[in-house]
Amino acid sequence: MVSKKKKQKKSQLPFRLNILFFIVFLLFSALVLQLGVVQILNGETFQAEIDRTTNDYTKISVPRGKMYDRDGDLIVGNDAEYSITYTPEKGIQAENRLKVAEKLAEYISMDSEKYLDGITKQNKKDYWYVNNTEEARDLLSQKEEEEMDNGEQYHEIIDRISEDKVDDYSKQQLEVIAIKKEMDKAMTLTPQVIKNEGVTSEEFARVSARLDELPGINATTDWNREYPYDGTFRDFAGSITSESQGIPKDKEDYYLSRGYNRNDRVGNSGLEEQYEGVLRGRKEKIKYTTDKNGTIVGSDVVVEGQRGKDLVLTVDMELQKKIDEVIRDEMKTAIQKYPVENRYLDRAMAVAMNPQTGEILAASGQRYDHEEHEFSNIGTSTIYNANAPGSSVKGATMLAGYQSGAISPGQSFYDRPIKIKGTDEKSSWKNLGYVNDYQALEQSSNVYMFFIAMRMAGEYNYQYNEPVNFDYAAFDEMRNYFGQFGMGVPTGVDFPYESTGYQGSNPSAGNLLDLAIGQYDTYTTMQMAQYVSTIANDGYRVRPHFMKEIRNPVPHEEGLGPIYKSNNTEVMNRVQMSDSQIDRVQAGFHRVFQSPNGTASRHFADKPYDAAGKTGTAEYDVYENGELKASTENLALVGYAPYDNPEVAFAVMVPKVGENNDINHKIGKGILDAYFENKDE
Incomplete structure (x- = not known):
């Protein structure tokens, strides 16, 4: 039989467990309630606090790719130099920047014209404002402060600061202003160059040893373009913007959408601009960890930078x-x-x-x-x-005559002065008598080309000093033929801009004759080079180009890396003329340079490389203030060699x-x- 005492102990144990479970339940309930309060009532507040301590990223520019010539000789390189930069933290105040500027001025000099001459009255007034905040505030009445926002207050105070307050700054103060001016350009967590010209090794060492005293300041290496060949080919290589210029204002949207910062240097002319996307490189991406006050508490490189790819020209x-x-x-x-x-x-x-x-x-x-x-x-x-370009275009004129049916290969005309009623008499450089197509090129007959032009315009019954019945569609027809060789149209050269020349706008009979001998429309030297190349290349017009290869950079910075891309030959078009017709013009060009009657033979006939080509002379009257000052000539020459395999x-x-x-x-x-x-x- 169980005793009464043992029964009482058994009955008390479950009761105590129940109390314990109840207390635990209350604690868990309180915890859940608290979590609910945190999540529901204060969630946004705490999330905002978390957001203030999230990671921020910035990108650091890298040196640009280099340019080499076809033999691997350096044309454009990078010259490393010391640089002092400033990377502002979040929420940095003007007073804090000023303190850093004053401290930095103890270690570097900013007394060059580049920095001191760039200081404006605005910069001086801003410096006075930061140093004299109380006095500056007194320049506004209480009513004005209430009616203006902070930005309006600042600008109004700056306007009211008298010039006598900022005209007697010492040289040391001006250097501080110059430093602060550069620091004020910086965007949050984005490095801004303070000084990169003339930074001495002593300055670099002094700043490097005191970085803990200079929040946001860093001593690093920057680069500038160097040109081993000095001015040779310099304008083709182009230029890049400075740090103060940054990306061009008129192209901000374009560059910002491609990951550029506003103070990034970019190519703004020549091949630097044409191949900006190749030369710019891959920026180094850095992750900054900041606390709720915006102070940087850690950083880490998440993407290694790589300098730009190299161009082999x-x-x-x-x-x-x-x-x-x-x-x-x-x-x-x-x-x-x-x-x-x-x-x-x-x-x-x-x-x-x-x-x-x-x-x-x-x-x-x-x-x-x-x-x-x-x-x-x-x-x-x-x-x-x-x-x-004068008569150098006559190869295209001859081929236009063949293709249009105005003349046939081997046809002859009597070279004598031409006169259309109401126009001046036109002639060759001398009366050449009967000439066929070969001789017309060899001796540069203008009259032969005039007959081609007249026949293309539908006039087959020309009589001296009689009117002609022209179809002026011949202007478009001849220009279409010329365009097949690259004259009057874009050559397609890999450069930011090219002129296509001037196209005359007065469709008269005399001007059509002048068009046929290169004395009406105008063309660039590059267009003329493409034209003669097309004749030399059996009628295939190829795109002229400066870029031969793009090479990946090599880690040790010297020499050429592996090929990233090659620029292959691009045929833009094949002219409409037949091989036999092109052969005749090539033979005519060969006579110009090699036969005794050729207009260039005394310069080329004795050369071993067996050249061919065409001379050109065009009248050029020089006017000043509407008055004729001189009658001069444009002299041109096109050619190729060797004749058999150019x-x-x-x-x-x-x-x-x-x-x-x-x-x-x-x-x-x-x-x-x-x-x-x-x-x-």
């Missing part, structure tokens, strides 16, 4: 230098020999390219300053500047020549001499 820099020199020497000789007659001769341009691939081997433009007696490189004028084609344009009328021949000969000498070395 088609250009041969040794050939480029020689052609620059040839042009300068020939211009100097012409001007020194005939200073009065050639007082308007101020430039000459030339392009050399591979007619089979479109690779541009050299492109030179030289300008002469008659007052300073100095030359400067204007290579891009071969793409931007258009001139009337390796190089060239075009030369020398505007406003008054005397020494073989300068175009001498430059052309110098180009081919330099090419074949360079090839044999």
Whole structure:
């Protein structure tokens, strides 16, 4: 029998457990309730607090890719230099920036013209405002403060600060202002260059040793473009913006949508601009961890930076230098020999390219300053500047005559002066008598081309000094044929901009005749190079290009990495003319350079490289203030060599020549001499 005492103990145990369970239940209920309060009532507040401590990311620019010539010689590189930068934390105040600027001014100098001359009255007033906040606030009444927001108050105070308060700053204070000015440009967590020109090793060391005293300041290395060949090919290479310029204002949306920062340097001309996407590289991406006060508490590189890819260009820099020199020497000789007659001769341009691939081997433009007696490189004028090329277009005119049915191969005309009623008499450089198509090219007959133009316009019964019945659709027809060779249309060259030349707008009979001999519309030297290349290449027009290859960068920064992309030959079109017709024009061009009657034979006939081509002369009247000052000539020359298997084609344009009328021949000969000498070395 169980005792009464044992029964009482058994009955008390469940009761105590129930109490314990009840207490635990109450505790859990309280916890759940608290969690509900946190989540439901205070969730947004706490989430905001969490958001304030989330990670932030920024991207750091890397050095640009380099440019090399076809032989691997460096054209554009990067010159490393010391740099002092500032990366502001979140919520940094103007007073804090000023303190950092004052401290930094103890370790670096900002006394160069670049920095001190850039200080404005606004910068000085802003410096005074930060240093004299109480006094500055007194410049506004209480009513004005109530009626204005913070931005309006600031601008009104700045306007009311008298100039006498900011006119007597010491040099040391001005240097602080210069530093603060650069710091104020910085965006949150984005590095801003404070000084990168003339940073001495001592300054770099002093700042590096005191980074803990200078929040946001860093001592690092920056880069600038270097040009081992100085001015040679410099304008084609192009330029990049400075840190102060950043991305162009008119292209902000374009660049910002592609991950650029506003203070990033970008290509703004030439090949730097054309291949910006290749040369820019991959930015280094850094993750910053900040606390609720915006203070950076940690950072980590999440994407390694990689400098831009390298460009291998088609250009041969040794050939480029020689052609620059040839042009300068020939211009100097012409001007020194005939200073009065050639007082308007101020430039000459030339392009050399591979007619089979479109690779541009050299492109030179030289300008002469008659007052300073100095030359400067204007290579891009071969793409931007258009001139009337004269008879050098006659190969295209002849082929237009064949294709249109205006003439047949081998047809002859009597070369004598032409006169359409109501127009001036026109003729060749002399009366040549009967000439066929070969001879018309060989001796540069204008009259032969006039007959082609008249027949293309439907006039087959020309009589001296009689009116003609022209179908002026012949202008469009002839220009269409010319365009197949690259004249008057874009060449497609890989450059940010190219001129297509000027197209005359007065469709008269005389102007049609002038169009046929290259004295009406104008063309660039690059267009003329593409035109003669098309003839040399059996009628295939290829796109001229500067980029040969894109190479991946190599880690050690020297030499060329593996090929990323190659620029293959691109045929833009095949002209409509038959092979046999093109053969006849090629033979005519060969006669120009090789036969005794050829207009360029005395310069080329004895050369071993067996060249072919066409000379050109166009009248150019110089006017000043509406008054005729001089009658000059544009001299042109196009050609290629060797005749049987062309390796190089060239075009030369020398505007406003008054005397020494073989300068175009001498430059052309110098180009081919330099090419074949360079090839044999």
